[in-house]
Amino acid sequence: MTVVITEVLVLLLLLVANGVFAMTEIAIVSARKPRLRRLAEQGDSRARVALELAESPNRFLSTVQLGITLVGIFAGAFGGATLAEKLAQPLGQIAWLAPYAKQVSLGLVVIAITYFSLVIGELVPKRIGLGNPEGIALVMAKFMNRLSVLTAPLITFLSKSTEVLLRLFGVKPRPDAAVTEDEVRGLMQEGVRAGAFNKVESHIIHSALDLDRLSVRDLMAPRPKIIFVNKNDPHDVIWHKIVVSGHSHFPVYEGQRDNVVGIVSVKSIYANLAAGTTARTADLMTKPLIVPATQTAIQLLDAFKQTGKHLALVTDEFGSIVGLVALHDVMEALVGEFPSLEERARPEIKKRDDGSWLIDAMIEIERVEAALPGFRLSDAQNKDYQTLAGFVVKALGRVPREGETVEAQGYVFEILDMDGHRVDKVLVMPAKTPGSDRAAN
Numbered sequence: 001m002t003v004v005i006t007e008v009l010v011l012l013l014l015l016v017a018n019g020v021f022a023m024t025e026i027a028i029v030s031a032r033k034p035r036l037r038r039l040a041e042q043g044d045s046r047a048r049v050a051l052e053l054a055e056s057p058n059r060f061l062s063t064v065q066l067g068i069t070l071v072g073i074f075a076g077a078f079g080g081a082t083l084a085e086k087l088a089q090p091l092g093q094i095a096w097l098a099p100y101a102k103q104v105s106l107g108l109v110v111i112a113i114t115y116f117s118l119v120i121g122e123l124v125p126k127r128i129g130l131g132n133p134e135g136i137a138l139v140m141a142k143f144m145n146r147l148s149v150l151t152a153p154l155i156t157f158l159s160k161s162t163e164v165l166l167r168l169f170g171v172k173p174r175p176d177a178a179v180t181e182d183e184v185r186g187l188m189q190e191g192v193r194a195g196a197f198n199k200v201e202s203h204i205i206h207s208a209l210d211l212d213r214l215s216v217r218d219l220m221a222p223r224p225k226i227i228f229v230n231k232n233d234p235h236d237v238i239w240h241k242i243v244v245s246g247h248s249h250f251p252v253y254e255g256q257r258d259n260v261v262g263i264v265s266v267k268s269i270y271a272n273l274a275a276g277t278t279a280r281t282a283d284l285m286t287k288p289l290i291v292p293a294t295q296t297a298i299q300l301l302d303a304f305k306q307t308g309k310h311l312a313l314v315t316d317e318f319g320s321i322v323g324l325v326a327l328h329d330v331m332e333a334l335v336g337e338f339p340s341l342e343e344r345a346r347p348e349i350k351k352r353d354d355g356s357w358l359i360d361a362m363i364e365i366e367r368v369e370a371a372l373p374g375f376r377l378s379d380a381q382n383k384d385y386q387t388l389a390g391f392v393v394k395a396l397g398r399v400p401r402e403g404e405t406v407e408a409q410g411y412v413f414e415i416l417d418m419d420g421h422r423v424d425k426v427l428v429m430p431a432k433t434p435g436s437d438r439a440a441n
Helices: 002-030 033-041 045-054 057-092 098-131 133-150 152-168 181-194 199-213 235-245 266-274 297-307 327-335 341-345 365-371 388-396
Strands: 249-254 256-265 290-292 311-315 321-326 349-351 357-360 405-408 411-419 422-430 438-440
Touching (some): 002 098, 002 133, 033 045, 033 133, 045 057, 045 133, 057 098, 057 133, 098 133, 133 152, 181 199, 199 297, 235 266, 256 311, 297 311, 321 327, 357 365, 365 388, 388 405, 388 411, 388 422
Antiparallel strands (some): 349 357, 405 438
């Protein structure tokens, strides 16, 4: 009985050895090379050996297969020669089984060895290897490397034989496949599910991968929303446009609007005014960056990086200005549209209990029309401005002062607050006595 137990233990050890080879094979094949390479660069010798094995599949796989084959041969021979013979003795004592005792015992031993070989020698080890491929690769790499050195002549023979047969069948070694975009997206989704990444990170990565499919035309503000200034206009005219627009940068043209000669910013004009010097557009404007509408968002980002500019004019195939795009637009394509500090601090349109409306003057005039019942402006009236501030300034014909009012289409628009020369807040109330449109000081 002791002999049988010993033989069973030896057989189990052989199956475990088979499992170690199978586990090592799947671990090194599945291990992520970038992670092994990073560990090797940090000085981990085990990672360096594992990386060498992963990048030499012929030598590594030949070593593993040799080990598995030898273990399988010993397990089969040992089981068939010893256990089957010992199992035949008790089976021979059963009268109706006696003539077939050797065959039945051999069949039972083969079935048992096959079952345990699959479970202990293959399935369980491979699941363990898949569960922690890098960790197991680091532990087993040096052992497998020593084994391949010890069996080098046989491994070389097997590797050369494999290469010859592959050439005969016309199979060429395939270089390491590059990581695809779909694989990156899949990894991010897995990372979100596992909690390694949050949804915002995943959204940014997905958006970044889409940048090469977004054109500048998809990001730009179209030409009708651009406020152009004439290089030869007097300062008062230019300042009026700047005050009512709410923009920070303005293309400067000479002659016609497609002949843009520069970009002027509100910041530069304010700096000159604060210093007490005359703000001449020709002196303050900078050379514009001009990009085609067909350029991708990735190329635009690179152009911003190369030039150090954060703003670009967009042209069509005929050289006409069709829009304006800023670095801010690219960032919104990555992280999504986000409001400014002022927009988060106060509502744009708020209806009060007394029936009046408190409105941010920078709100689009179309939204004012949608909010105020019966308030509609014709296209002819609306074409010179885009905001409520523009409407008020046009109605008065000059920069307003706090407390002034404009009456139009049954509503009174009172300027509650000015931010320098810019209309900031407007209080809108239904007019007590309807009348024709007029400006009241």
